[in-house]
Amino acid sequence: MTGFLTRRKRTHYCGHLKASHAGEDVVLMGWVNRRRDHGGVIFIDLRDREGLVQVVFNPDVNPDCHAEAGRIRNEFVLAVHGRVRRRPEGMENPDLGTGDVEVMADELEIMNESKTPPFVLDQMTDVSENVRLKFRYLDLRRPEIQRNLILRSGIAAAARDFFYRNGFIEIETPFLTKSTPEGARDYLVPSRVNPGTFFALPQSPQIFKQLLMVSGFDRYFQIVKCFRDEDLRADRQPEFTQIDVEMSFVSEEDVVRIMEEMIAHLFRTCLGRDLVLPFPRISYRDAMSRFGKDSPDTRFGLELRDLTDILKGSGFKLFSEIASGGGSIQAIKVDDGKSLSRKDLDDLKDFVSRFSAAGLAWARVNPEGWTSPIFKFLTPGEVTAITEKMGARAGAVIIFVADSPGVVRDALGHLRIHLAEKLGLIDPKAFAFTWVTGFPLFEFSETEKRYVSTHHPFTAPVPDDVPFIESDPGSVHAQAYDLVLNGSEIGGGSIRIHRKEVQALIFKALGLGEEEARNKFGFLLDALEYGTPPHGGIAFGLDRLVMMMTGADSIRDVIAFPKTQKAACPLTDAPSRVSVEQLMELSLKIAT
RNA sequence: GGGGUCGUAGUUAAGCUGGUUAUAACGCCGGCCUGUCACGCCGGAGGCCGUGGGUUCAAGUCCCAUCGACCCCGCCA
Numbered sequence: 001m002t003g004f005l006t007r008r009k010r011t012h013y014c015g016h017l018k019a020s021h022a023g024e025d026v027v028l029m030g031w032v033n034r035r036r037d038h039g040g041v042i043f044i045d046l047r048d049r050e051g052l053v054q055v056v057f058n059p060d061v062n063p064d065c066h067a068e069a070g071r072i073r074n075e076f077v078l079a080v081h082g083r084v085r086r087r088p089e090g091m092e093n094p095d096l097g098t099g100d101v102e103v104m105a106d107e108l109e110i111m112n113e114s115k116t117p118p119f120v121l122d123q124m125t126d127v128s129e130n131v132r133l134k135f136r137y138l139d140l141r142r143p144e145i146q147r148n149l150i151l152r153s154g155i156a157a158a159a160r161d162f163f164y165r166n167g168f169i170e171i172e173t174p175f176l177t178k179s180t181p182e183g184a185r186d187y188l189v190p191s192r193v194n195p196g197t198f199f200a201l202p203q204s205p206q207i208f209k210q211l212l213m214v215s216g217f218d219r220y221f222q223i224v225k226c227f228r229d230e231d232l233r234a235d236r237q238p239e240f241t242q243i244d245v246e247m248s249f250v251s252e253e254d255v256v257r258i259m260e261e262m263i264a265h266l267f268r269t270c271l272g273r274d275l276v277l278p279f280p281r282i283s284y285r286d287a288m289s290r291f292g293k294d295s296p297d298t299r300f301g302l303e304l305r306d307l308t309d310i311l312k313g314s315g316f317k318l319f320s321e322i323a324s325g326g327g328s329i330q331a332i333k334v335d336d337g338k339s340l341s342r343k344d345l346d347d348l349k350d351f352v353s354r355f356s357a358a359g360l361a362w363a364r365v366n367p368e369g370w371t372s373p374i375f376k377f378l379t380p381g382e383v384t385a386i387t388e389k390m391g392a393r394a395g396a397v398i399i400f401v402a403d404s405p406g407v408v409r410d411a412l413g414h415l416r417i418h419l420a421e422k423l424g425l426i427d428p429k430a431f432a433f434t435w436v437t438g439f440p441l442f443e444f445s446e447t448e449k450r451y452v453s454t455h456h457p458f459t460a461p462v463p464d465d466v467p468f469i470e471s472d473p474g475s476v477h478a479q480a481y482d483l484v485l486n487g488s489e490i491g492g493g494s495i496r497i498h499r500k501e502v503q504a505l506i507f508k509a510l511g512l513g514e515e516e517a518r519n520k521f522g523f524l525l526d527a528l529e530y531g532t533p534p535h536g537g538i539a540f541g542l543d544r545l546v547m548m549m550t551g552a553d554s555i556r557d558v559i560a561f562p563k564t565q566k567a568a569c570p571l572t573d574a575p576s577r578v579s580v581e582q583l584m585e586l587s588l589k590i591a592t
Numbered sequence: 593g594g595g596g597u598c599g600u601a602g603u604u605a606a607g608c609u610g611g612u613u614a615u616a617a618c619g620c621c622g623g624c625c626u627g628u629c630a631c632g633c634c635g636g637a638g639g640c641c642g643u644g645g646g647u648u649c650a651a652g653u654c655c656c657a658u659c660g661a662c663c664c665c666g667c668c669a
Contacts, residue, residue, distance in 0.1 A: 040626025054629070074619090093629055116620060119603050122630075127603065130661050183669040203669085230668040231593095354595075354665060414664095443669095456669045554662095565662065 004109040015051020075114035081107035173208035185229035195587035201227035209246040213535040246537030283438040292413025297487025302416040316377035337397025357411035359402035441478040493538025
């Protein structure tokens with residue numbers, strides 16, 4: 001059993017062999033993807049990171065070797081010595097990268113056996129995610145997911161390359177840091193040395209990267225894990241990776257320009273795709289009114305139109321009442337509504353009810369008028385005005401939602417995506433980037449009955465708006481920007497406040513007392529008094545970016561060892577209980 | 593915290609209005625097979641129907657609870 005590795009070195013990856021290797025002796029090491037035992041000749045598809053190649057065991061070449069090959073089962077680890085040859089005429093496999101050749105084995109070592117795996121490792125077999133995650137080390141042998149992680153590595157490498165060449169310095173920031181109860185829930189780590197106190201795992205290196213600007217590093221980046229203890233989604237994990245960037249002496253424009261070059265560099269080197277620069281930009285206000293959300297998917301139309309003015313005096317009571325109560329009536333239009341059945345349209349009511357939208361109506365536009373449950377309530381003038389405003393031709397379907405403006409946008413924003421997916425209006429190969437700018441600095445929180453930061457409390461206001469911070473906080477714009485790709489926010493950043501007077505105004509507007517602010521962010525406030533340069537930055541969600549670039553449906557398919565929706569790991573069984581001794585050492589007691 | 597979909601063989605699924613021994617495909621085991629490539633042919637093994645309780649003469653099927661997976665809302669500055 002031993003000896004092969006001392007005698008032989010691996011010469012090639014399985015997936016690299018091609019016709020030009022014909023006639024060469026090679027040594028391959030890998031896993032058995034599949035065996036086809038014909039009684040006489042035995043075929044083995046041997047797999048490694050780079051792909052598959054067919055290995056042939058023929059009793060005429062080496063009877064002992066052929067006999068040994070009879071023991072082989074799936075996922076055994078083999079070392080094979082043999083000669084590459086072109087496959088016999090007509091035996092090529094065009095579906096296999098190495099399909100022109102095969103390896104005639106004359107020496108075999110079974111380096112390790114394998115239990116029968118719980119699932120077959122090919123793309124035809126679909127396996128539930130809990131089984132996949134429980135046996136993640138096997139799941140990760142599948143070529144599709146290996147491809148994702150290999151591309152991820154390439155993207156990170158390309159990003160580093162870009163940053164190094166553009167004068168950015170990579171600096172690590174602490175994972176054991178201070179809890180700042182603004183924003184997401186923190187993951188806490190108890191301190192043994194300081195009983196009763198806790199570190200927090202960083203939600204982002206925000207404050208540290210700003211301090212690095214105070215220190216004069218000028219351009220910083222880091223590809224770094226961040227942690228947020230919030231509920232999971234298909235594109236959200238409790239630990240995730242950011243490409244984190246901060247720059248000194250820059251404007252919003254400077255950050256946006258260099259970062260879109262960085263993104264273009266990633267797409268060019270990793271996908272071979274040339275993106276058109278500069279990326280389109282849209283204001284927050286336009287994004288909300290045209291797309292119903294601040295991360296618009298611009299791959300398709302179905303834009304929102306406001307019909308409140310036309311319908312506020314309408315004979316359709318639901319509409320007129322909502323309009324007179326300060327609500328809004330908006331609509332989207334599907335140009336070719338033939339494939340939407342009456343039932344489909346009626347079911348949309350259920351869909352928008354998820355967003356607590358009260359009223360939904362629809363209309364089919366015909367050459368002679370509308371087919372619509374609300375047609376009889378509308379005047380011909382209203383029908384014409386709406387048809388015109390929507391730009392609806394015969395065959396179109398108009399879908400109306402009436403409720404408070406926020407609810408309407410939310411409902412229609414989701415509905416347009418739902419319909420675009422259902423109707424196949426989305427080009428799966430498109431990458432539609434959009435910068436969203438001009439965010440409000442504050443949003444009024446109904447739950448907290450106060451203004452809260454839209455971005456974070458260090459975001460700089462647009463200079464012209466500074467006078468209104470106290471008098472009219474809702475009108476103040478931020479020097480903030482989000483990068484959106486196909487409707488998904490993949491990055492966001494801002495110019496930061498570098499003067500303490502402005503910072504003090506912001507804290508005041510947020511209802512944050514001087515003492516409280518000092519307690520939470522004192523060190524940053526101190527730093528602002530020692531010559532902080534103007535600075536700003538951005539952070540990209542690497543996982544989401546890789547998801548988009550690989551076409552993965554789930555963030556879990558681009559992370560080697562992800563958590564389930566309950567924020568647990570089926571492989572290691574984390575999180576788990578710990579011993580009383582461990583708890584005592586930390587001065588902790590479980591209350592429940 | 594809330595809404596939804598789903599848990600049946602190793603895996604993926606079927607199982608109707610409750611009724612005899614719970615099906616199939618793939619995988620697995622054995623046999624045959626010297627050119628297959630999702631090899632083929634013959635035979636075989638394999639089940640706590642997620643768990644607990646209830647209704648019933650009878651439960652995979654109905655009801656309640658609970659655990660778990662996924663999707664969504666809230667949440668995620």
